[in-house]
Amino acid sequence: MFFHNLLTATALAAVASAKHLYVSSYSGNVTTLSLTQTPHANANSSSDSNYTLTTLSSNNACAPNASFLTIDRIHQNLFCVNEGIVNPNGSLVSFKISPNSGELTKINSAITPAAPVNSVLYTPPHNGTSKQLLAVAHYAWGLTTYTVDPDTANFTLTQSFNFTQAKAGPNAARQAAPHPHQVILDPTKKFLLLPDLGSDLVRVFHINSSTLTLTARPSIPVAPGSGPRHGVFQTVHNGTSGGAKHYFFLVTELANTITSYDVHYQPFDAGLELFPRTSMKTYGNHSEPVFAGNAAAEIALVCDRELVVSNRNASFYHIANPDPRNATEVPSDTLATFRIGAGAQEGRFSFGELSPAGGSFPRQFSVDGGEDLVAVGLQNSGLVVIYARDKATGRLGREVLASVEVEGAVTSVVWGE
């Protein structure tokens, strides 16, 4: 989809452009949305536009409980996991995305171990072949991998790892068993990291660079009872030496913290170590929310130097009702921004601010390729909302640019672009 560069907007005529988004929800449907942007005359920024979010089509192959989407934009493939909340098994479904319409055609569907909630694609580190695998984190089981044919989007099961833990963690209700919540590819493409909410571990797997098969490496313990959920890497290149340093930022769901770590790779791919730097609450310097069950969820690195984190069940705001005819304001949870340091402050970060998330339970959000729009998936509101992001300041918008209702609890939203 063509998208205007909004920072050179003096040349902008009031020409509409559109982008697709894909949304998963616990209703089981994966929905294709279109975000249409009509710039105002003399528009200078993404907020100087009218936006409209509309539903184009939906596909129920990822029923009953679609929980996460991973997109391969190069091959126009979409992978959906169904958490199968009331079933002993989940499923994995692959789709081809139709050019122009964004319509989804199911390619393959397979039963999986219980409760898949997240996935990531990975390829060889220094290899131009089309070999590709998808790793899937199962909240109630462990890790599976699938070999993918990127041209067809077909896949076959390759490896399975059932995780165990010796005893319940400090939060007995949530930590009686391992609960891997995400699978993250490291910047060297040599390791997969899995924050495990039940075990208070970041589990580590080494990727064989030619076969792409996985071997477990020592897990990294984090604060007991914190419940690690999602993380993101930052790489800082040293222009002088040509080298690079890596940092990892981890969000915990039970303690509502964000912690940065220096990443040290051990010799002979033996594993990696994480050395903590900054740690703070995910709502920054705001006083502890009184809302029961505040649960930080998603984290993203934006413009290589900023972090955005979503806080669920912490309704600091009341915002305009998504129904423009209804004058009653609705509670809104928050997005939190953090600024990563440079130079002597590398690997450390400071709090920016909170802003509204657009409704209740921002389980997941995605920043667009231009890094000036944020799409938020609101699980309890059944909404996708779009906010502007100011590229100069990193601040997120206060006013919803566009929103659309999606049937069921929204679990993830990704940009098609």
Ligand SMILES: *[C@@H]1O[C@H](CO)[C@@H](O)[C@H](O)[C@H]1NC(C)=O
């Ligand atoms: C933007 O929306 C406003 C309010 O609905 C409308 O008055 C205006 O004409 C729209 N502008 C464009 C460029 O579509």
Ligand SMILES: *[C@@H]1O[C@H](CO)[C@@H](O)[C@H](O)[C@H]1NC(C)=O
């Ligand atoms: C955009 O910038 C130009 C030049 O600075 C200014 O004349 C114009 O009013 C701005 N447009 C808007 C919508 O703010």
Ligand SMILES: *[C@@H]1O[C@H](CO)[C@@H](O)[C@H](O)[C@H]1NC(C)=O
């Ligand atoms: C869900 O998708 C199916 C098509 O796969 C469609 O028939 C149904 O209307 C969709 N439901 C909603 C609420 O969009």
Ligand SMILES: *[C@@H]1O[C@H](CO)[C@@H](O)[C@H](O)[C@H]1NC(C)=O
């Ligand atoms: C999961 O899917 C089932 C079957 O459609 C549905 O009854 C249930 O409400 C869904 N779970 C959630 C949390 O939405």
Ligand SMILES: *[C@@H]1O[C@H](CO)[C@@H](O)[C@H](O)[C@H]1NC(C)=O
């Ligand atoms: C489905 O779940 C059952 C029970 O946990 C498990 O034994 C079986 O291996 C699962 N099937 C697949 C294909 O993963």
Ligand SMILES: *[C@@H]1O[C@H](CO)[C@@H](O)[C@H](O)[C@H]1NC(C)=O
């Ligand atoms: C996908 O792969 C499976 C297993 O290799 C095969 O049985 C099936 O026919 C393939 N499906 C398509 C659409 O190519």
Ligand SMILES: *[C@@H]1O[C@H](CO)[C@@H](O)[C@H](O)[C@H]1NC(C)=O
């Ligand atoms: C996973 O491993 C544990 C411990 O070995 C075992 O009790 C459990 O049945 C296994 N689960 C599955 C689904 O295979």
Ligand SMILES: *[C@@H]1O[C@H](CO)[C@@H](O)[C@H](O)[C@H]1NC(C)=O
């Ligand atoms: C990767 O797998 C190949 C084939 O099994 C094996 O020969 C090689 O030693 C493995 N590399 C590492 C680093 O384990």
Ligand SMILES: *[C@@H]1O[C@H](CO)[C@@H](O)[C@H](O)[C@H]1NC(C)=O
């Ligand atoms: C890339 O990986 C494939 C699959 O392991 C292997 O057959 C091929 O030789 C590798 N190519 C290069 C250039 O390393």
Ligand SMILES: *[C@@H]1O[C@H](CO)[C@@H](O)[C@H](O)[C@H]1NC(C)=O
């Ligand atoms: C970059 O590398 C050079 C040469 O190794 C080193 O002197 C310098 O301290 C490094 N800079 C940073 C910011 O790490």
Ligand SMILES: *[C@@H]1O[C@H](CO)[C@@H](O)[C@H](O)[C@H]1NC(C)=O
């Ligand atoms: C207006 O919004 C409030 C809050 O969401 C809701 O409780 C109420 O039912 C709505 N009123 C109408 C007429 O839809």
Ligand SMILES: *[C@@H]1O[C@H](CO)[C@@H](O)[C@H](O)[C@H]1NC(C)=O
């Ligand atoms: C909280 O942090 C913000 C941003 O760093 C700062 O502007 C504000 O003064 C701080 N408030 C308190 C009470 O410390």
